[in-house]
Amino acid sequence: MPKDNDANTKEFMAQEIWNEFITDVLEIIRKKRELEQEKAEKELETENKIKKLLLRFIEVSDSFENVFKNIDPVIGEADSRTQSWVSNFSTIYNMLQRALKECGVVPAETLTGSKASPYWHNVIETVSQSGFEDETIVEEIKKGYLFEGKLIRMADVKAVRNL
Amino acid sequence: MGKIIGIDLGTTNSVLATVGVKGCRVIQNKEAEQMTRSIVGIYKNDYLVGTPALNRWSLAPKDTINSIKRLMGRGVSDPEVEKVKSSYRYEIMEPSDGTRDSVCVKLGGKEFSPVDISAMILKKLKTDAQAALGEEVTHAVITVPAYFSDKQVAATRDAGRKAGLRVMKIIDEPSAAAIAYNLDSGEKDAKVVLVYDLGGGTFDISVLMMTAGTHAILNKEGDMWLGGDDFDKLIVDYLTDYIETEYRIDPKSDDRFMVTLKQEAKKAKEMLSAARAAQILIPGLLHDSSGNMLDIDLEITREYFEKKASPLVKRTVDLAKLAVQNAHLNLEDIDCVLMAGNATCIPLVQHAMEKLFGSEKILRSIHPKYCVAMGAAIVAASAPQIECPECGWKNDLTAEKCEKCNYMFDLDVRPTKTCPHCSHENDIDAKTCSACGEMIPLPPEPTAPFAYGIQTAGDVFNVFIQKNDKYPTPEEERKFQEFKTIYQNQRSVSIPVYGGNNSEKASANKKQGEASAMLPPNLPEGAVVRIKLWLDADGAFDISAQLENGTDLQPRILRGGKDQKAEEKIREIGSKIAYKGDGIPPKKKVILENKYRKVIDLYNRGDMEDAYAFATELDSEIDKPVLPENGSLLKEARGTSNFAKYIVSEYGWLIGTDAYQLNALIAELDGAIVKTTPGSETAAKDQELIKEKKEELNRALNDVIDDNNLLNVFLSMHAEISSRIMPLNPVEGNSLTEELERIEIEFKNKDSAATAKLNAFSQKLNNKLKEIKREPENRKCTECGAVNSPNATRCASCGANLDVLKSASIQNILSNSFKGDIK
The missing domain is CATH 3.30.420.40 (ATPase, nucleotide binding domain)
Structure with a gap:
């Protein structure tokens, strides 16, 4: 039956071609997924590096703020030269804040008198204060920051804890 | 998934x-x-x-x-x-x-x-x-x-x-x-691996033996209260001591400063892993006794840190030595050391391990923080x-219970009970609520969460247990229901068990499992099979099945995919051997039949994996064409000799003096076989002799058998049983063989009733053989109507099981469909 054999051979070849095609399609899909994952991982890695760098600059900004917080009450008593230095440092701090803002980093506002949220505030100090409910923020110790709308550092706060 | x-x-x-x-x-x-x-x-x-x-x-x-x-x-x-x-x-x-x-x-x-x-x-x-x-x-x-x-x-x-x-x-x-480091890659040579895991708060050291993809823990030591936090504390203590000495103030009382200090200490520790010194800067947080603002700007060197940390590291080194010693090994026996846990990044820790085991043995290509995950x-x-x-x-990932031991994965959590007063979840044995202290009433007797029943042809749900029925099902409530076989000579029956509240379609409920039973051969279509299903004390279903005459079918509950696969394969090859019938040469048939019996044995013993593997092997053997044996003269000669020896030893009492002639010819043939030297100059001559002696013995054997009617009858009967009945029903095949052997003994003992018994047996055997001879019928699927080959076990069109039963009567179906209660 030569005709049958011929038909079988053709069917076999068609099946072979189909199998190859399917293998190629699957390989393309696999490669595509691989590239997508690679891209996502690289983006995440870059984002993490940027965040780390920004957090370092935020720490410098924290230190400026700590110093100013201590100087502010006594600055009026200082001589004009010291006042000028402090003013210069204040300008440098403002430059740093501006640079951070330009990079998409802005302070997250903490309202004293509001309740501390575990998702926004890290309570590092507590105080017993009558007339205030527990968990009320009485002081912002370190500012929290947002990077492109997302929280990259929580604010360190002092909150009420009445024993 | x-x-x-x-x-x-x-x-x-x-x-x-x-x-x-x-x-x-x-x-x-x-x-x-x-x-x-x-x-x-x-x-x-x-x-x-x-x-x-x-x-x-x-x-x-x-x-x-x-x-x-x-x-x-x-x-x-x-x-x-x-x-x-x-x-x-x-x-x-x-x-x-x-x-x-x-x-x-x-x-x-x-x-x-x-x-x-x-x-x-x-x-x-x-x-x-x-x-x-x-x-x-x-x-x-x-x-x-x-x-x-x-x-x-x-x-x-x-x-x-x-x-x-x-x-x-x-x-x-x-x-x-070790797996993260690919140390279980299947190398045949055994490797001894030491895992040094210094986490945040705990230290574990383990000695592992890895070989051929498996591993064993030889020994483990550790300190549950030693970790990276202790190293941070060293830096914190150093700084607080410095501040106390330098400024005469106690920084520990300042929470705000201490929080920052701990963060800085951690950073400094990490920095010291890569640098010789780390700077700690904390400006504007502390004041001296006069109220002046203090800037903390202090450098800590790696040398100092290592000096302070060395007692901690020594403790870990001692434990590492102890772990090796208690594993009855020497330090040189360790092939590699894996570092896990963030604190192992500390250079002092790494150097200590290098010193102890040699730097080439320390593996560190994966970050120790993440290698365990x-x-x-x-x-x-x-x-x-x-x-x-x-x-x-x-x-399988979808399994709800263990396929081997039936362990329920979903029940491996200790169940809880809800407090009726405050809804708190309490331990199942709790008498009072841990949240509100109220008494928790005793739980009612356990009840079936839904109806349980079996699926029969047409996706009918035959309910045995109603929702809220108490379990274990009381003995008196375990009632048989009758079902019928679908085909003539149906050899096995599948009993799919479903649970749910849809009384119309079994498949609309959740499958709880499946039971299977082997049926005796030659049952007519519509033969009654009685089934009983109940719940045991654990709420698991159990099943029993029998024929109308009370023969216990001993149904086996299939616990997952492997049982199912084995059972289907066995049914498939059983049908194959039976239907291929005379197409298989007798010798091969006997071999196949013996192997089939072994498969059944394995299945009955519950060795599903082996049964499946053996059945698969057998399946391919059935399909393998019988090739002519090349150079098989010796084999044939030995075969003839063995057959003749069998006749002499088993039927010597029947053939009388012919046995002497056969024995002499056997001896000559065996002598010729022993003498032959393959490859020698005389090989061709030897072969001629063997051929001659074999043919001589064959002729004598044929004469003996032809001259002895009884022997002829016995041998023919044995051949029919082993080649045609055994593959279909080994149990029945065995019982017929035993019966025939008993009749042979009776003849040997010249029992007067032997002839009558042989006649009756002959009739019985003929009837069995006639039933087998009937052409097998194609199997029509009760679900989709597709016609399947006679030995199919599942519908090729819709995949439905073809060996289910059918409901015994229309009332049965009606009672299930409309009332959901047939008890």
């Missing part, structure tokens, strides 16, 4: 990992951290896990649970529990509901077991993984320390289950680390199976 993850459930931190197309990677949590703090807190009736819980620690130290791993699977009198009690401020107590040999912690005024708290951590990890992967996470491999007892491992498994994860396997941390992820991805905690059997 969703994604699979690996979880390093740590005492201080937990890490998540998964294997993607580009290999293994760590998954960040919702807070964009690669490690999640293993801390649980409470906020506005919501449970917090990780950094948010840590943020509230100072506000609610009694409601912040950390290091829960230390309490897993421990009783209240355990010394470790005492240590935890003295180290943390949350409340640890014996459960007030009377549960013994366990502890609970108080969170938000309610009691929680360590399993509950761990489950909260795992749930957060699962949720965060889902968010990061964009897919549901359903399965996980979780790591535990090598020293964890069975009870602690079981508790961890429960926690995973409570978190909504199907725990595929619990793996010990050192093994996971990565190992777990690799295990999960490479063997996607659920390992039975009872017998170790590896089951």
